[in-house]
Amino acid sequence: MGRWEPNARQRLAEAALQLYGEQGYEQTTVAQIARQAGLTERTFFRHYADKREVLFAGSPLQELFVTAVAEAPPDAALLDVIGAGLDAASDMFRGRHAYALRRQAVVDAHPELRERELIKLAALATALAGALRQRGVPEPTATLTAETAVAVFKVGFERWIRAAEETDMAPLMRGLLDELGRVAAGN
Amino acid sequence: MGRWEPNARQRLAEAALQLYGEQGYEQTTVAQIARQAGLTERTFFRHYADKREVLFAGSPLQELFVTAVAEAPPDAALLDVIGAGLDAASDMFRGRHAYALRRQAVVDAHPELRERELIKLAALATALAGALRQRGVPEPTATLTAETAVAVFKVGFERWIRAAEETDMAPLMRGLLDELGRVAAGN
Numbered sequence: 405m406g407r408w409e410p411n412a413r414q415r416l417a418e419a420a421l422q423l424y425g426e427q428g429y430e431q432t433t434v435a436q437i438a439r440q441a442g443l444t445e446r447t448f449f450r451h452y453a454d455k456r457e458v459l460f461a462g463s464p465l466q467e468l469f470v471t472a473v474a475e476a477p478p479d480a481a482l483l484d485v486i487g488a489g490l491d492a493a494s495d496m497f498r499g500r501h502a503y504a505l506r507r508q509a510v511v512d513a514h515p516e517l518r519e520r521e522l523i524k525l526a527a528l529a530t531a532l533a534g535a536l537r538q539r540g541v542p543e544p545t546a547t548l549t550a551e552t553a554v555a556v557f558k559v560g561f562e563r564w565i566r567a568a569e570e571t572d573m574a575p576l577m578r579g580l581l582d583e584l585g586r587v588a589a590g591n
Numbered sequence: 592m593g594r595w596e597p598n599a600r601q602r603l604a605e606a607a608l609q610l611y612g613e614q615g616y617e618q619t620t621v622a623q624i625a626r627q628a629g630l631t632e633r634t635f636f637r638h639y640a641d642k643r644e645v646l647f648a649g650s651p652l653q654e655l656f657v658t659a660v661a662e663a664p665p666d667a668a669l670l671d672v673i674g675a676g677l678d679a680a681s682d683m684f685r686g687r688h689a690y691a692l693r694r695q696a697v698v699d700a701h702p703e704l705r706e707r708e709l710i711k712l713a714a715l716a717t718a719l720a721g722a723l724r725q726r727g728v729p730e731p732t733a734t735l736t737a738e739t740a741v742a743v744f745k746v747g748f749e750r751w752i753r754a755a756e757e758t759d760m761a762p763l764m765r766g767l768l769d770e771l772g773r774v775a776a777g778n
Binding site: 481482484547549554583587588 | 767
């Protein structure tokens, strides 16, 4: 390891998002990001493979979501298992609304980043389906429930991020699960 | 228009899929596809922008799905509106199992084609949400229902395509809608 670089990873991510927002994603170089963060390019590459990875690498979303699903009580109803996963996913965004908003603006403005985001959500659904099967949920219920959980997460995240100020994400997700129940019940 | 070329579009698509399967997607050129179909490169480019477009262009899936949702009876329950959309989507795949299976094998083997497919499904969800809002469905119900409908379609399509022989897709989709109802009701 090099010299002491407190929070290098987070500082690089903040610097990158600032520059992406100010001068555009394409126009921003790794050298500029490192300089803005007061770090070296070498340090950048210790943390991220390239400037795209700053936006995607190391998000614990999938791990948190899947772990919560795996560790829900064995006798929990399927909807509560999903609710536990959504709670865990929501927790990780607490206090990060401003950052998430800036990140999303960059992602939404670039089709290749949007594609990468969709790939990550598809991978999340696959991992959730696996965790549900491990709990003994049969197919096609496991895959259907996993895909539906990701659908709820997508809609909830979009609503959370669009709000003018940060709100608590978990109740928003729970409200969507309730709404899904109403739609599926034909009410 | 050039000389009479019966079913040129479909012949080109069949030829492309055959070559993609036999010799690989990367290794296949437009010239080879045209030759295999007994047509010219010029004809190919009248129908498709490039060899990727053969796999994606001109699918009426979104139009059929959205039109069925838009034209469902005004007083239909939301779940039945989605069911009508899934029925219309299912209809277009009738008799096309072998073709769809070969197409999917190529798409699944190439991350950039898989990304394109996910983009198309995301666009489908956006279009469905718009059609539901047009029907007077408020947000977030419209977007949540649209994303859920696409989740059901994804799961149902995957099950349909994995079956050894072609089965009727619509009952499969309806079965998943019922299953979703059971999950959402906590049963």
